[in-house]
Amino acid sequence: MAPKKNSAKRPQPSTPKPSAPARIVKVQSSDGHILQADVRALLLSSTLAATIKGYDDENKPLEKLEVNNVVGFTLKLVLEWCEKHKEDDPAIAQAEKDKKNIFIPSWDRHFLTKLPMGNLFDLITAAYHLDITGLINYGCKTVANSAKGKSTEEMRELFGIPEPWEQPSTSTATWDD
Amino acid sequence: MSSEKLLNEMPVVLSAVMDPLDFRSIMMMRKVCHDFRVFIDKVAPSSSKTKILLTVRPYDVELILEDSETEVRYDKILLNHQSLKSFTLQYESRYESEELKCWFEILFDGIIRERTWYKRIPGTEDNFLVMIPHYASEFIMQSKMSSEKSLNEMPGVVLSAVMDHLDFRSILRMRKVCHDLRNFIDEVVPSSYMTRIIVTVRPYDVELILEDSKTGARYTTIYAHRNAQSGRSGCRSIRGFTAISLEFLRHLIEVLLNNQSLKFFSLEYETYYESEELKSWFEILFDGNRPHNSHHQIWYSIIPGSERNFLEMEAVHTITMVKCSQTHFG
Numbered sequence: 001m002a003p004k005k006n007s008a009k010r011p012q013p014s015t016p017k018p019s020a021p022a023r024i025v026k027v028q029s030s031d032g033h034i035l036q037a038d039v040r041a042l043l044l045s046s047t048l049a050a051t052i053k054g055y056d057d058e059n060k061p062l063e064k065l066e067v068n069n070v071v072g073f074t075l076k077l078v079l080e081w082c083e084k085h086k087e088d089d090p091a092i093a094q095a096e097k098d099k100k101n102i103f104i105p106s107w108d109r110h111f112l113t114k115l116p117m118g119n120l121f122d123l124i125t126a127a128y129h130l131d132i133t134g135l136i137n138y139g140c141k142t143v144a145n146s147a148k149g150k151s152t153e154e155m156r157e158l159f160g161i162p163e164p165w166e167q168p169s170t171s172t173a174t175w176d177d
Numbered sequence: 178m179s180s181e182k183l184l185n186e187m188p189v190v191l192s193a194v195m196d197p198l199d200f201r202s203i204m205m206m207r208k209v210c211h212d213f214r215v216f217i218d219k220v221a222p223s224s225s226k227t228k229i230l231l232t233v234r235p236y237d238v239e240l241i242l243e244d245s246e247t248e249v250r251y252d253k254i255l256l257n258h259q260s261l262k263s264f265t266l267q268y269e270s271r272y273e274s275e276e277l278k279c280w281f282e283i284l285f286d287g288i289i290r291e292r293t294w295y296k297r298i299p300g301t302e303d304n305f306l307v308m309i310p311h312y313a314s315e316f317i318m319q320s321k322m323s324s325e326k327s328l329n330e331m332p333g334v335v336l337s338a339v340m341d342h343l344d345f346r347s348i349l350r351m352r353k354v355c356h357d358l359r360n361f362i363d364e365v366v367p368s369s370y371m372t373r374i375i376v377t378v379r380p381y382d383v384e385l386i387l388e389d390s391k392t393g394a395r396y397t398t399i400y401a402h403r404n405a406q407s408g409r410s411g412c413r414s415i416r417g418f419t420a421i422s423l424e425f426l427r428h429l430i431e432v433l434l435n436n437q438s439l440k441f442f443s444l445e446y447e448t449y450y451e452s453e454e455l456k457s458w459f460e461i462l463f464d465g466n467r468p469h470n471s472h473h474q475i476w477y478s479i480i481p482g483s484e485r486n487f488l489e490m491e492a493v494h495t496i497t498m499v500k501c502s503q504t505h506f507g
Contacts, residue, residue, distance in 0.1 A: 070487065121328065121331055122326055125326070152353040
């Protein structure tokens with residue numbers, strides 16, 4: 001049975017316990033930026049979790065993780081989000097995956113809505129590549145919220161899509177079809 | 178000394194000497210002579226710092242320089258350094274003003290989109306200094322231009338997840354944004370798509386009701402005829418269809434067939450439309466007909482791509498189209 005705390009407001013992640021020392025790992029972006037992150041934060045990414053598990057199983061020292069399809073700036077945002085949510089129960093994000101009405105906590109709302117749309121798309125794409133369910137959920141919901149109630153022209157402006165006559169087209173169909 | 182050769186004349190040795198030095202020592206060395214300065218600025222030593230944090234407060238300014246290798250922090254300024262990739266400036270919210278915006282306009286080449294500012298890095302073609310006022314109190318700079326990705330370039334799974342959160346009307350509007358989104362919406366029908374359409378054609382207007390049975394949402398739009406005086410709230414000038422026509426019916430059938438979740442279609446029309454003209458259109462649009470009772474017939478067509486599924490239409494005072502299987506068709 002899903003935990004009941006999923007129903008209303010998500011609990012804010014608590015501060016890390018002082019008894020559990022953070023295991024810091026270097027993460028390298030596709031453009032060579034090296035960032036540092038707590039392993040617990042990285043475990044929110046299924047892709048990175050599998051890599052970390054592989055190292056642990058073979059007892060190999062994990063010095064640096066390479067993320068080849070995410071640029072430094074986007075990776076910084078991803079790690080910032082993961083750091084904030086490293087105490088979260090992954091089952092909550094999985095349970096929210098197919099839910100239509102997701103509650104976005106205030107920190108996440110602030111974090112995501114302040115980003116320009118292009119960066120938000122990069123962040124969601126990175127979350128998709130790294131398989132971070134919670135970030136995909138909140139990101140998609142934020143994009144949907146920003147599109148709701150907008151006219152077609154406003155959506156084009158919002159999503160950086162050129163006007164119809166500027167778009168390459170092979171179809172003769174009109175826009176009101 | 179056996180040789181008169183100086184350190185600044187030995188670049189390989191100089192580089193080796195720089196490597197183990199901490200950032201502060203490198204900074205001191207940079208001031209020793211012109212050659213050292215040029216060398217340090219040109220060949221960034223590995224121990225150089227990679228991050229600057231600057232906090233502007235009403236009473237003071239705090240500057241933190243981070244060296245990612247040694248994690249040593251110094252309160253000194255560094256400029257013109259190749260290894261520096263990011264710059265974060267925290268500032269009090271009162272600085273978020275028009276004045277600040279004016280400064281950005283002077284300092285940067287232009288705006289990419291929304292609040293993103295960029296400046297081409299001299300000597301490079303595709304490297305940019307990008308500044309994004311991220312939080313209310315933070316700026317981030319980096320050496321690569323952020324991508325100008327648009328929604329239609331997102332992976333299908335992500336796009337589908339975005340659509341799942343949209344209401345039907347927003348999906349319809351999004352469908353008109355561009356070809357890619359239209360094709361995506363037509364091919365990968367989002368779960369919130371409508372399941373029922375009711376169109377009522379009257380002499381003075383056309384009422385369109387779209388129902389999403391999953392969410393229980395019901396959208397009603399009234400399209401007034403072009404020449405009609407519209408005094409009703411919610412009325413909009415009609416585009417595309419003013420009354421029943423062959424093209425109008427063809428369009429509605431296309432909508433029904435192209436939408437996987439839509440099973441039912443009802444078109445109410447004024448009795449004067451029950452004419453020979455209407456019958457001739459049905460003959461064009463459908464594959465055939467069979468008698469239903471003594472008063473009227475059922476028209477049918479095979480749904481393309483599925484031999485066992487049919488589109489049925491019953492026309493009395495209401496034209497009702499349904500998708501049904503061969504068993505139902507009997």
